[in-house]
Amino acid sequence: MKAIAHAWRQYKLGRWLLLLLVLILIALPIVQKFTPDRKLVTNSLLFSFTQLFMLITLASNWNLTGGFTGYVDFGHAVFFGIGAYGTGIMMSKAGWSFVPALLVGAIASIAFAILIGSATLRLKGPYFSIAMLGTFVAMREIVRVLKPLTGGGTGLTLPPYLNRPLFYYVMLAMTIIVVTFVWWLINRTEFGSTLIAIREDEIGAETRGINTTLHKITIFTIGACLTAIVGGLWAYQNTFIDPDIVFFESRTVELVMMVMLGGLGTVAGPIVGATVLYWLRDVLWANLLQFHLIAQGILLILIVLFVPEGIVGSLGDKTGTSLGRLWGKYFPDHEPTDAASTEEAEVST
Numbered sequence: 292m293k294a295i296a297h298a299w300r301q302y303k304l305g306r307w308l309l310l311l312l313v314l315i316l317i318a319l320p321i322v323q324k325f326t327p328d329r330k331l332v333t334n335s336l337l338f339s340f341t342q343l344f345m346l347i348t349l350a351s352n353w354n355l356t357g358g359f360t361g362y363v364d365f366g367h368a369v370f371f372g373i374g375a376y377g378t379g380i381m382m383s384k385a386g387w388s389f390v391p392a393l394l395v396g397a398i399a400s401i402a403f404a405i406l407i408g409s410a411t412l413r414l415k416g417p418y419f420s421i422a423m424l425g426t427f428v429a430m431r432e433i434v435r436v437l438k439p440l441t442g443g444g445t446g447l448t449l450p451p452y453l454n455r456p457l458f459y460y461v462m463l464a465m466t467i468i469v470v471t472f473v474w475w476l477i478n479r480t481e482f483g484s485t486l487i488a489i490r491e492d493e494i495g496a497e498t499r500g501i502n503t504t505l506h507k508i509t510i511f512t513i514g515a516c517l518t519a520i521v522g523g524l525w526a527y528q529n530t531f532i533d534p535d536i537v538f539f540e541s542r543t544v545e546l547v548m549m550v551m552l553g554g555l556g557t558v559a560g561p562i563v564g565a566t567v568l569y570w571l572r573d574v575l576w577a578n579l580l581q582f583h584l585i586a587q588g589i590l591l592i593l594i595v596l597f598v599p600e601g602i603v604g605s606l607g608d609k610t611g612t613s614l615g616r617l618w619g620k621y622f623p624d625h626e627p628t629d630a631a632s633t634e635e636a637e638v639s640t
Contacts, residue, residue: 337456341528343569344463348521350549350561351470355514357547358556359477359486360507362412366423367518368543369430373400374519375526375537376434379447382527384440393523400519404512412507415493424543431538446533449526459528463521470517474558477510486510544587551594554601563602 353367377396381387387395411422434441441447477483488496489503497503526532545568553564571590598605 334456337460341456341459341463343566344460344467345521345525346545346549346565346569347562348463348466348470349518349546350553350565351467351474352514352518352521353546354550354555354557354561355470355474355477355517356507356511357550358560359483359490359510361490362507363420363547364423365420365543365547366425366427367514367546368538369423369427370400370404370515370518371522371525371542372430372434372537373403374522375532376441376447377519378523379449379526379532380440382449383447389527393520393527396523397516397519400515401512404515405508408508408511408515409504412504412511427538427543431534434538435534442533444533444535446531446536449530449532451530452527459524462524466517466520466524471558473513473517478558482506482509541587544591548587548591548594550601551591552598552601554603554605557601557603560601560603567602 349368349371353364356362356364356367374393374396377399378389378392381392381395382389385392407423407426411419411426414422435443437443438445477486485496485501485506489501489506493503522537526537529536549564549568550561551564552567553562554560571586594601
């Protein structure tokens with residue numbers, strides 16, 4: 292009953308947060324469209340929301356693997372880089388337009404995810420995390436060495452784009468909708484149930500005949516493809532990429548931090564975590580410059596120590612506890628339906 296109450300509170304909180312996000316997605320471009328002077332919703336505001344939506348999408352993509360399988364991927368941002376460079380190379384070297392180039396980056400990430408996932412997803416716990424971190428660092432150096440193709444340390448300059456903040460806003464808003472739908476769909480299929488079984492007891496799942504490696508590679512590849520699409524959008528908007536910008540260590544740490552802060556394995560967790568981290572990064576860490584990585588490390592330690600279930604998980608527990616106490620007050624003879632009532636019943640016995 293404790294688990295049911297906890298899950299129900301997270302579900303309701305996630306539903307309201309998603310509804311709020313959808314309303315924002317719809318309202319901002321409409322307000323800008325019908326505001327003649329665009330003082331209420333400026334291009335700068337749209338750009339800020341675009342950056343926030345990018346973080347939400349990246350965190351949600353990471354949460355596909357981390358939330359469903361429990362594998363902590365410290366190198367997931369490598370697919371962001373593959374998408375960025377796949378798009379950049381095809382546009383700057385081959386002269387392709389944006390959409391076909393973006394698809395090439397996504398396909399390249401799928402191929403690489405299957406290749407690297409076949410090896411790393413056989414590892415468990417910290418071994419997988421370290422292997423993916425090594426993959427992230429290695430890919431940065433590979434890009435640096437392949438100068439004729441990638442531009443090396445000099446970087447690549449993409450064709451200039453028109454100043455269209457609404458275009459990127461809509462593209463990333465659509466990506467958020469797709470990621471949320473993918474999460475919703477997986478969570479309601481046998482595939483999702485199997486992934487959760489793997490997360491809870493992988494050895495037990497294997498003994499029941501489940502091909503755990505295949506399931507892990509599949510969800511890993513889905514997250515990689517969606518992350519590569521975001522990387523391609525970012526490269527097109529930024530118009531310049533180089534190994535140090537694309538494969539920035541802070542980005543891969545931020546992915547883990549956003550999900551852990553919001554709540555691992557929840558739909559609303561990445562939304563909350565990305566929003567909080569975006570505010571911290573732009574409001575607080577902008578004044579710390581040389582110490583922002585230290586601040587990120589300290590924040591990650593505090594999350595693990597004091598809020599291991601994330602903001603959404605903690606709110607779910609507290610809300611469930613309050614409801615349980617209220618239930619026990621008016622219905623003392625009934626079975627408790629939340630965490631607090633269950634704990635009180637256990638103590639009394």
